[in-house]
Amino acid sequence: MTDPDPAAWFPTDYVSSRARFRADCERSRSSPDDYRRAWKVSSNVDQDLTIDHARFARGGDRLLVVQSGIHGSEAQSGAAVEAFVMNNHLPALLAKGIDVAFIHSLNPYGFKYGRRTDEFNVNLNRNFSADGSVFKTVNADYRALRNVFEPSGQVRNVAIASLVEDLVFFDGFAESGFKSKALMDGLDNGQYEFPRGLNYGGTRPREQTRFLREEIGPLLAKPYKKVWFLDYHSGLGDDGVLSIILGLKPAAGPLDELTKMFGGQAKNGIVIKTATSPGFFATFGDVIDFVPGLARDPDSTLAVTMEYGTLGTDALSQLKSATRMILENQAHFNGCATPEILQRVTADFRELFNPSDLGWRGKILREADLVFRTLLEQF
Numbered sequence: 001m002t003d004p005d006p007a008a009w010f011p012t013d014y015v016s017s018r019a020r021f022r023a024d025c026e027r028s029r030s031s032p033d034d035y036r037r038a039w040k041v042s043s044n045v046d047q048d049l050t051i052d053h054a055r056f057a058r059g060g061d062r063l064l065v066v067q068s069g070i071h072g073s074e075a076q077s078g079a080a081v082e083a084f085v086m087n088n089h090l091p092a093l094l095a096k097g098i099d100v101a102f103i104h105s106l107n108p109y110g111f112k113y114g115r116r117t118d119e120f121n122v123n124l125n126r127n128f129s130a131d132g133s134v135f136k137t138v139n140a141d142y143r144a145l146r147n148v149f150e151p152s153g154q155v156r157n158v159a160i161a162s163l164v165e166d167l168v169f170f171d172g173f174a175e176s177g178f179k180s181k182a183l184m185d186g187l188d189n190g191q192y193e194f195p196r197g198l199n200y201g202g203t204r205p206r207e208q209t210r211f212l213r214e215e216i217g218p219l220l221a222k223p224y225k226k227v228w229f230l231d232y233h234s235g236l237g238d239d240g241v242l243s244i245i246l247g248l249k250p251a252a253g254p255l256d257e258l259t260k261m262f263g264g265q266a267k268n269g270i271v272i273k274t275a276t277s278p279g280f281f282a283t284f285g286d287v288i289d290f291v292p293g294l295a296r297d298p299d300s301t302l303a304v305t306m307e308y309g310t311l312g313t314d315a316l317s318q319l320k321s322a323t324r325m326i327l328e329n330q331a332h333f334n335g336c337a338t339p340e341i342l343q344r345v346t347a348d349f350r351e352l353f354n355p356s357d358l359g360w361r362g363k364i365l366r367e368a369d370l371v372f373r374t375l376l377e378q379f
């Protein structure tokens with residue numbers, strides 16, 4: 001088939017994406033068991049932020065949950081997948097006994113304002129913890145490298161921005177004995193000490209935990225034979241490749257099934273990864289490690305990250321992506337010396353997570369199509 005047309009599916013912004021989601025849901029409703037709801041997210045700056053979610057059921061014995069936008073700057077591709085699936089695959093899935101739930105933009109603030117985090121600089125995907133223990137985590141690598149991750153003062157010029165990439169990181173960490181693993185783990189794993197820092201996980205569960213418990217928990221508690229929770233992201237991994245990333249302890253049965261379905265799909269751009277795969281990393285407080293605990297039977301429940309790669313997994317790509325995240329955070333808290341610098345920092349950050357390249361967008365829709373065709377036949 002030819003690739004789906006990205007213009008038909010990729011949203012331009014949060015408000016229009018939400019309107020489309022609502023309209024698609026209303027059109028797809030055909031059973032009294034179907035619903036769409038809007039869950040208001042509290043905010044100091046914007047009273048129109050909602051997590052919109054919907055459930056479509058025909059008394060199926062299996063459930064798929066598709067979630068987008070836990071990282072706001074990554075919300076577009078997930079929302080595009082949701083729209084594409086709702087319009088192309090939902091009726092067939094329902095007819096085969098697979099109920100489907102969609103969560104549009106778990107982090108509406110981040111989607112609307114172009115940040116990965118929520119309004120309070122919390123990376124929601126470092127904030128999920130069944131027992132609260134994650135908030136006591138100490139990330140020693142982050143502490144040690146904090147001056148690199150949180151430069152002081154305004155972002156002064158873009159020449160320095162690219163120098164940061166080339167010098168501070170590449171030569172700096174190579175020559176000073178830092179291991180790239182310490183750098184990337186420090187940056188990416190999550191940290192709970194520095195509220196203006198990167199990948200800050202907060203001090204207590206944000207309200208999205210309550211949302212999942214109250215709104216999605218009852219679905220996961222139903223006696224489904226099996227449940228898969230697909231959490232859509234972008235930015236990590238090889239350009240245009242869909243990495244299905246496993247949580248810390250995936251249940252053996254569903255993992256086996258996932259491997260049979262997607263283990264041999266590298267030629268089609270789909271690979272299975274874990275935290276220890278080169279270029280990937282472990283995370284504290286990840287939603288995919290939290291969700292199975294809400295299920296009636298965690299052993300028949302699988303939650304995975306569905307991550308569309310943009311730059312690549314080689315060292316230079318990792319450093320580039322780290323630099324863009326650091327500069328965006330610095331610009332957010334400290335500002336930029338000129339509007340041109342702000343524009344460049346914002347554009348680089350946006351392209352890291354939501355490439356405007358139509359080839360990339362077409363490819364990820366093709367992969368989404370393949371994923372849901374496969375699920376239709378084999379789930």
Ligand SMILES: [Zn+2]
Nearest residue numbers: 071074233234
């Ligand atoms: Zn993400």
